[in-house]
Amino acid sequence: MEHVEELLTDYLTGSLEAKDQAQVEAHLRTCRRCQEELRALEETFYTLTHTLIPVPPPPESLDRIRSQLRWNRRKRDAIRTLFLAAALGVAFALGIYLGGKTPIQETALEKVAYWASDPGAHWRLLRTEGESLGLLLWREDGRCLVLFREPPPRGTVYQLWGEEGGQLFPLAGGPTRILEADYGHFRTLVLSLESRPENAVSGKPRPSPPARFLTRLNLP
Numbered sequence: 473m474e475h476v477e478e479l480l481t482d483y484l485t486g487s488l489e490a491k492d493q494a495q496v497e498a499h500l501r502t503c504r505r506c507q508e509e510l511r512a513l514e515e516t517f518y519t520l521t522h523t524l525i526p527v528p529p530p531p532e533s534l535d536r537i538r539s540q541l542r543w544n545r546r547k548r549d550a551i552r553t554l555f556l557a558a559a560l561g562v563a564f565a566l567g568i569y570l571g572g573k574t575p576i577q578e579t580a581l582e583k584v585a586y587w588a589s590d591p592g593a594h595w596r597l598l599r600t601e602g603e604s605l606g607l608l609l610w611r612e613d614g615r616c617l618v619l620f621r622e623p624p625p626r627g628t629v630y631q632l633w634g635e636e637g638g639q640l641f642p643l644a645g646g647p648t649r650i651l652e653a654d655y656g657h658f659r660t661l662v663l664s665l666e667s668r669p670e671n672a673v674s675g676k677p678r679p680s681p682p683a684r685f686l687t688r689l690n691l692p
């Protein structure tokens with residue numbers, strides 16, 4: 473039996489062609505292993521959404537979204553609804569509790585909401601050492617967004633690189649959970665953790681080895 477694990481993120485976000493989607497659904501009916509993988513992916517999406525929310529929105533709204541995700545067969549809409557709701561939930565909750573939003577939070581959340589609602593964006597789960605690292609969203613016009621599950625450890629920054637001919641070229645970096653960049657013509661992206669913020673604010677000036685490699689991802 474051919475397992476379909478590699479197609480599951482695209483399945484979950486509704487990015488598959490009809491033929492591939494039918495194949496995944498047929499396979500899922502009989503394969504326990506892929507069913508469990510799908511559940512793990514859904515769980516990761518929930519976790520990412522939860523960590524986006526510094527102040528929880530009313531619990532009943534999250535419950536409603538969760539049950540919608542469970543019952544809605546059009547997963548893409550459900551996942552995007554979940555992310556949008558998380559981003560908007562933050563705006564709502566902060567508005568009530570703090571009387572306003574900080575510019576940084578506002579910008580970050582607007583970015584996530586914008587990307588989550590873009591039907592042209594592809595989604596891929598990022599993993600490091602078997603653990604979920606976050607999400608990569610990219611568009612065919614050369615833009616991408618990396619959403620990390622956790623902020624970088626104190627004194628470090630995340631760095632996104634394009635890889636070509638065995639060399640790394642800096643694309644974006646910063647002490648933030650959200651990186652947005654032009655990946656241009658690169659087909660391989662690399663993420664690392666860097667310890668010297670002054671070198672990674674908007675990318676290192678020259679290609680150099682990453683301090684701590686996190687993951688590598690090939691775009692189709």
Ligand SMILES: [Zn+2]
Binds near residue numbers: 474477499
């Ligand atoms: Zn399978």
